Amino acid sequence: xxxxxxxxxxxxxxxxxxxxxxxxxxxxxxxxxxxxxxxxxxxxxxxxxxxxxxxxxxxxxxxxxxxxxxxxxxxxxxxxxxxxxxxxxxxxxxxxxxxxxxxxxxxxxxxxxxxxxxxxxxxxxxxxxxxxxxxxxxxxxxxxxxxxxxxxxxxxxxxxxxxxxxxxxxxxxxxxxxxxxxxxxxxxxxxxxxxxxxxxxxxxxxxxxxxxxxxxxxxxxxxxxxxxxxxxxxxxxxxxxxxxxxxxxxxxxxxxxxxxxxxxxxxxxxxxxxxxxxxxxxxxxxxxxxxxxxxxxxxxxxxxxxxxxxxxxxxxxxxxxxxxxxxxxxxxxxxxxxxxxxxxxxxxxxxxxxxxxxxxxxxxxxxxxxxxxxxxxxxxxxxxxxxxxxxxxxxxxxxxxxxxxxxxxxxxxxxxxxxxxxxxxxxxxxxxxxxxxxxxxxxxxxxxxxxxxxxxxxxxxxxxxxxxxx
Amino acid sequence: xxxxxxxxxxxxxxxxxxxxxxxxxxxxxxxxxxxxxxxxxxxxxxxxxxxxxxxxxxxxxxxxxxxxxxxxxxxxxxxxxxxxxxxxxxxxxxxxxxxxxxxxxxxxxxxxxxxxxxxxxxxxxxxxxxxxxxxxxxxxxxxxxxxxxxxxxxxxxxxxxxxxxxxxxxxxxxxxxxxxxxxxxxxxxxxxxxxxxxxxxxxxxxxxxxxxxxxxxxxxxxxxxxxxxxxxxxxxxxxxxxxxxxxxxxxxxxxxxxxxxxxxxxxxxxxxxxxxxxxxxxxxxxxxxxxxxxxxxxxxxxxxxxxxxxxxxxxxxxxxxxxxxxxxxxxxxxxxxxxxxxxxxxxxxxxxxxxxx
Numbered sequence: 157x158x159x160x161x162x163x164x165x166x167x168x169x170x171x172x173x174x175x176x177x178x179x180x181x182x183x184x185x186x187x188x189x190x191x192x193x194x195x196x197x198x199x200x201x202x203x204x205x206x207x208x209x210x211x212x213x214x215x216x217x218x219x220x221x222x223x224x225x226x227x228x229x230x231x232x233x234x235x236x237x238x239x240x241x242x243x244x245x246x247x248x249x250x251x252x253x254x255x256x257x258x259x260x261x262x263x264x265x266x267x268x269x270x271x272x273x274x275x276x277x278x279x280x281x282x283x284x285x286x287x288x289x290x291x292x293x294x295x296x297x298x299x300x301x302x303x304x305x306x307x308x309x310x311x312x313x314x315x316x317x318x319x320x321x322x323x324x325x326x327x328x329x330x331x332x333x334x335x336x337x338x339x340x341x342x343x344x345x346x347x348x349x350x351x352x353x354x355x356x357x358x359x360x361x362x363x364x365x366x367x368x369x370x371x372x373x374x375x376x377x378x379x380x381x382x383x384x385x386x387x388x389x390x391x392x393x394x395x396x397x398x399x400x401x402x403x404x405x406x407x408x409x410x411x412x413x414x415x416x417x418x419x420x421x422x423x424x425x426x427x428x429x430x431x432x433x434x435x436x437x438x439x440x441x442x443x444x445x446x447x448x449x450x451x452x453x454x455x456x457x458x459x460x461x462x463x464x465x466x467x468x469x470x471x472x473x474x475x476x477x478x479x480x481x482x483x484x485x486x487x488x489x490x491x492x493x494x495x496x497x498x499x500x501x502x503x504x505x506x507x508x509x510x511x512x513x514x515x516x517x518x519x520x521x522x523x524x525x526x527x528x529x530x531x532x533x534x535x536x537x538x539x540x541x542x543x544x545x546x547x548x549x550x551x552x553x554x555x556x557x558x559x560x561x562x563x564x565x566x567x568x569x570x571x572x573x574x575x576x577x578x579x580x581x582x583x584x585x586x587x588x589x590x591x592x593x594x595x596x597x598x599x600x601x602x603x604x605x606x607x608x609x610x611x612x613x614x615x616x617x618x619x620x621x622x623x624x625x626x
Numbered sequence: 627x628x629x630x631x632x633x634x635x636x637x638x639x640x641x642x643x644x645x646x647x648x649x650x651x652x653x654x655x656x657x658x659x660x661x662x663x664x665x666x667x668x669x670x671x672x673x674x675x676x677x678x679x680x681x682x683x684x685x686x687x688x689x690x691x692x693x694x695x696x697x698x699x700x701x702x703x704x705x706x707x708x709x710x711x712x713x714x715x716x717x718x719x720x721x722x723x724x725x726x727x728x729x730x731x732x733x734x735x736x737x738x739x740x741x742x743x744x745x746x747x748x749x750x751x752x753x754x755x756x757x758x759x760x761x762x763x764x765x766x767x768x769x770x771x772x773x774x775x776x777x778x779x780x781x782x783x784x785x786x787x788x789x790x791x792x793x794x795x796x797x798x799x800x801x802x803x804x805x806x807x808x809x810x811x812x813x814x815x816x817x818x819x820x821x822x823x824x825x826x827x828x829x830x831x832x833x834x835x836x837x838x839x840x841x842x843x844x845x846x847x848x849x850x851x852x853x854x855x856x857x858x859x860x861x862x863x864x865x866x867x868x869x870x871x872x873x874x875x876x877x878x879x880x881x882x883x884x885x886x887x888x889x890x891x892x893x894x895x896x897x898x899x900x901x902x903x904x905x906x907x908x909x910x911x912x913x914x915x916x917x918x919x920x921x922x923x924x925x926x927x928x929x930x931x932x933x934x935x936x937x938x939x940x941x942x943x944x945x946x947x948x949x950x951x952x953x954x955x956x957x958x959x960x961x962x963x964x965x966x967x968x969x970x971x972x973x974x975x976x977x978x979x980x981x982x983x
Contacts, residue, residue: 246796247643247847274798276846478964479677480643510926513919514903522901562882563890567897569878570927573934576877576962583963607936609845 223592226500226599228623231469232261232367238467239360240499243372243381245483248475249504251275252610252619253603254371255283255306257471259295259613260620261367262304269305269365271355273348273373278611280308290314292359297613305365311351315341318354318455336437348373349381353459360462382463382494469499472598476506476584481591488595500599501591502623506584507605509577516575516582523571526564601626629954629981630866633836635776635829636791637866639800639854640840641847645871647674648965649840649958650793652973654719656983658694659974661715662788665775666691668723669768670795675721679967684723688775692719692967699975720787722775729767733822765806766823773829797839797854804830804837805861836866841948843870843941848948855951867954867982870945874960876938878931892916895924956980 231237242254251272258270269292275285283295283306290313292305319337320328331337341347352373359368372381462468470491474484484501491498592600603622610616630636636657638650647668654666665688668675673683679691694717772792780786795803806823829835837858841851851868858865895916898904904920948955958976961969977983 245642247641277849278845475643510929511923514923518903522898522903525901526897561893561897563893564897564900566878566882566931567894567901569882570894570931571898571901571903573877573930574927577930579962607933608940611845 223588223600224500224597225626226502226601227626228257228502228601229260229264231499232257232266233264235366236467237469238367239356239462239465239469240367240369241356241372241463241468241470242370242473242502243470243487244473245480248473248480250473251371252279252616253471253473253502253504253623254369255279256610256616256619256623258304258306258367258369259298259616260623261369262295262298262302263300263617263620265301266367267303267365268367268369269307269359270369270371271307271309271352271359272371273309273352275308275371276609276611278609282612282616290317290355295613309348309352309355311348312341314351314355314358315347317358331441334437334441336441349383350456352381353463354455357455357459357462382490382496463496464494466497468497470496471499471502473502473504475504476587478587481587485591485594488598498598500601501595503588503600503602505605506588506602507577507581509574509581511574512578514574514578516578519571519575519578523568523575526568526571628978628983630836630983632833633866634785634787634789635772635835636789637794637800637804637835637837638791638840638869639794639797639837640869640871641798641850642796644840644842644847645965646796646840647678647793648970648973649838649869649871650791651675651678651719652958652970652977653838653983654721654789654791655692655694655717655970655974656699656977657789657791658692658717658719659699659978659983661696661717663718663720663786665787665790666719666721667772667775667790667792668721669772669792671723671726673723674793675723678965678970679721684721686723686725686728688720688722690718691721692970693717694719694971694974698971699978722771724768724771726764726767729771730763733767733770763819765803766819766826769804769806769826769830770822773826776829776834794837797850797857800837800854801857801861801863804863831862831864833864836864838866838869840869840871842872843944843948845940845944848944852947852951855953865953867956868948868951869977869982870948870955870957872960873957876934876941878934879938882931882935884935891924891928894928895921898923898927954981956982 232240240254240257242250242257244250251274254272255270255275258268262268270283272280272285275283280286284293285306285308290307290310292307295304295306298304316332319331323331349372352370356368356370359365463470472484472487472491474480488498488501588600588602592598601623603619604625606615606618606622610619636650636653638646638653640646640649651666654664658664666675668684675691676682676684681691684691696716772790775787776785776790778786794800806826839851839854841847855865855868899916899920904917904923956977957980958973961972965973974983
C-alpha cells in the first residue's frame with residue numbers, strides 16, 4: 157500500500173549515497189515496510205514509512221555516523237577554559253554566537269569579557285556598546301552570579317596602543333603622523349585580524365577575567381586571522397624592510413653585499429612602482445619603529461602560542477549550507493594543521509519541525525486536495541497522491557464551482573509551509589551529514605533557527621538556551 | 627529598455643552570505659543575452675565562480691564558461707515576442723579569476739619589461755611585500771584589470787566585451803576598494819601607480835560604471851545595504867540597483883494564522899482530517915471525527931504558520947527600508963536546493979524580465 161520494496165531500496169540507496177547514511181545504514185535495503193519501532197531512542201523521529209519515502213521525512217536516527225554532541229555548557233563552565241574563539245565564514249552568526257556564549261557563561265557564574273569585531277548596531281546597543289572606545293564595558297541586565305563585559309574592536313586605536321606601549325611619547329607621535337602608518341593602521345587588509353589577536357593578547361595579559369570570548373573578523377577567507385598576525389609581524393620585522401630602511405648599513409659583510417645587489421633591484425622597482433616618496437615614508441616609519449620591531453615579532457609569536465594553549469577552545473560556526481560548511485571544513489583542517497584546540501562545530505539556524513511524521517509529499521498532496529474545488533473526491537486523492545505526486549503547483553487554485561472555506565485554504569497553506577520546511581530540513585540534514593561523515597570526531601551542536609534577528613539580551617539568552625538543547 | 631543601458635562595468639557587492647557571486651554570475655548571463663559577450667570577474671581569489679558553475683578552478687585567463695542561446699532568457703522570463711529571428715547569435719559569458727601576484731607581474735612587465743627578473747621577484751616574496759607595503763596597490767591592480775577589460779577593443783575596433791561584471795568585495799569594504807584614488811593618494815602622489823589609479827578612477831566615476839548591492843530581506847543585510855549606499859554616495863561612486871536575493875513567496879499572512887488560533891483549531895483539524903492528513907489512508911474516517919494522529923499535527927503546523935507570518939511581517943519592514951532607498955530594485959527567488967547552472971539561467975531570466983539587463 158504505502159511503499160513498494162523497490163522504492164524503499166532506492167530511497168535507502170539514495171540516502172546512503174548522499175552521505176546521510178542514516179536510513180541506508182539502519183535498515184537492510186529492500187526491507188519493504190520498516191517497522192517504525194526503532195524510534196524509541198532520542199527525539200521524535202520519523203516513523204518507518206516516512207523514512208522509506210526518503211525525500212520527505214527526517215529519516216535519521218542514532219547511527220555510527222552520528223556526530224558527537226558538543227556540550228557547550230560543559231565547555232564554558234570548565235574553569236580551565238580561558239579563551240573561546242568563534243570563527244567561521246561571514247553571515248553565519250559568529251558575533252551573535254560569541255555574545256550569547258559570553259552572556260550564558262556570565263549568568264552561570266563566570267567573569268567574562270566578549271570581544272566583538274563588527275556587531276550589528278542593535279546587538280551592540282543591547283550590550284551597551286554605544287561607543288567604540290576600545291575598552292571593555294560592563295553589560296547591564298545580566299542575571300546571575302557572574303559578570304559580563306563587552307567591547308568592540310577599534311583596530312586603529314589598538315595599533316596606537318601598541319605603538320604607545322613601546323615608544324616614548326615623542327617617537328610615538330612621529331610614528332602616528334607618518335602617512336604610511338596611517339594607511340597601515342586603518343587600511344591594511346590584515347590589520348583588523350592582527351589587532352583582534354593583539355587585543356586578545358592584551359585582555360589575557362590584563363587578567364581581569366576568567367573567560368575571554370572572541371569573535372573573529374569577517375575575512376575574505378576564514379583563515380586570514382590565523383595568518384595575519386604572523387604576516388604583519390614578519391613584514392614589520394622583516395629583513396626586506398630593514399634593508400629598505402637603511403640600505404647603506406647593509407654593505408658590511410660580503411654575504412650581505414651579495415644580498416644588497418638584489419635589494420637594489422627591489423628598491424629600484426618599488427620606487428618606480430610606488431613613487432620614491434612612498435619609500436621615503438616607509439623608511440621614516442621603519443626608522444621610527446626600529447625599537448619596536450622585536451616587540452612586534454614577539455607579540456605575534458605570543459598570540460599564536462596563546463591560541464595553541466590548552467585553555468583555548470576554538471568553535472567553528474557555520475550554517476547548514478554548502479558554502480558555510482565548506483569554509484568550516486577548511487577551518488577544521490587548518491586548526492588541526494596548526495595544532496589549535498578545536499572544541500567543535502556550532503551549526504546555527506538549523507530548522508526543525510514539530511510534525512516530522514508528516515512527509516512533504518503527503519502534505520503537498522493534501523494541500524492540493526484542500527485547494528481543489530471538488531470536495532467529494534478528497535479522501536481518494538489523499539491515498540492516490542502517495543504514489544509520488546511531487547508537483548506542488550502554484551498555490552491557491554481557489555477558483556472553482558465550490559468555494560473552499562477560509563479554514564480549508566488556511567489548512568492548505570499550513571501544509572505547503574510544512575512541505576517547504578520538511579524539504580529544507582532534508583537539505584540541511586544532508587549538508588550536516590556530509591560534514592559529519594568527513595569529520596566524525598568533531599563534536600557538533602545544532603542551534604535551532606530563530607524566527608527573527610537577535611537584538612537584545614533576551615534574544616541572546618534564548619540562543620544560549622538553544623546552544624544547550626540536546 | 628534595460629535600466630542600465632550604457633553601463634559597461636557592473637560592480638556587484640553585498641554583505642557576506644547574501645549570494646553576491648551568484649547574483650553577479652546571473653547578471654553576466656542576463657547581460658549576455660541576444661548575442662552579447664560579457665566578462666565575469668572575480669577578485670577575492672576564492673574560486674567562487676568555478677564553484678558555482680561546477681567547473682575546475684579558473685586560471686588567470688579569460689575563459690568562456692557559459693553561453694546564452696537566443697531567446698533562452700526571454701522564453702523563461704518576459705515572454706516577449708522576440709522570436710527566433712530577433713537574435714541570431716549566441717550570447718557568451720567569459721570568466722576571469724584575478725590572481726594578484728600574476729596581475730602585478732603582468733603590470734610590471736607592461737611598464738618595465740622585467741622578463742625573467744619578474745619570476746625571481748615572485749620567488750623572494752617581493753609581490754607579497756609590495757602589496758603589503760602599499761595596501762592600495764592590490765586594489766589598484768584589481769580594479770585596473772577590470773577597467774582594462776572594459777576598455778579593451780576587439781579586432782573590429784569595437785569593445786571586446788559588451789559588459790564586465792565584477793564580483794566585488796563585501797559592502798563594508800567596497801567603497802574603499804573602488805575609491806582607490808584616496809587609498810593611493812596618501813602613498814603615491816606621482817609615478818605609474820598614481821597615473822594608473824587616475825585612469826581607473828575616470829572609468830569608475832564615469833556613467834559606464836554602476837555599483838549594485840545584493841541583500842536579503844533580513845535586518846543586518848538591509849542595514850548594511852543602507853549604510854553601503856550612503857558610503858558609496860559619500861565617496862562619489864555611482865550607485866546602481868539593489869538586488870534582493872533569495873526571496874520566498876509568502877504563503878500565509880498573519881491575519882490568516884491569527885484567524886486559525888483559538889476557536890478555529892477544531893475546524894482546522896477537521897479540514898486536515900478531511901484531506902486525509904494524519905489518517906491512515908484507506909481506513910475511511912467518518913466526517914466529524916478527527917483521528918488523534920491528525921489532532922497532534924494541528925499545533926506544530928500552526929506553530930510553523932506563526933513563524934512564517936512573523937517572518938513575512940519582518941520581511942515587509944525590510945522591504946520598506948529597501949524601497950525607501952529609492953533605487954531600482956530587483957527580486958530574485960530563493961531556489962530550493964541551491965543554485966546550479968539551470969538555476970543561474972532562471973535568475974538571469976528574472977533579472978532580464980525586471981529590466982536589470
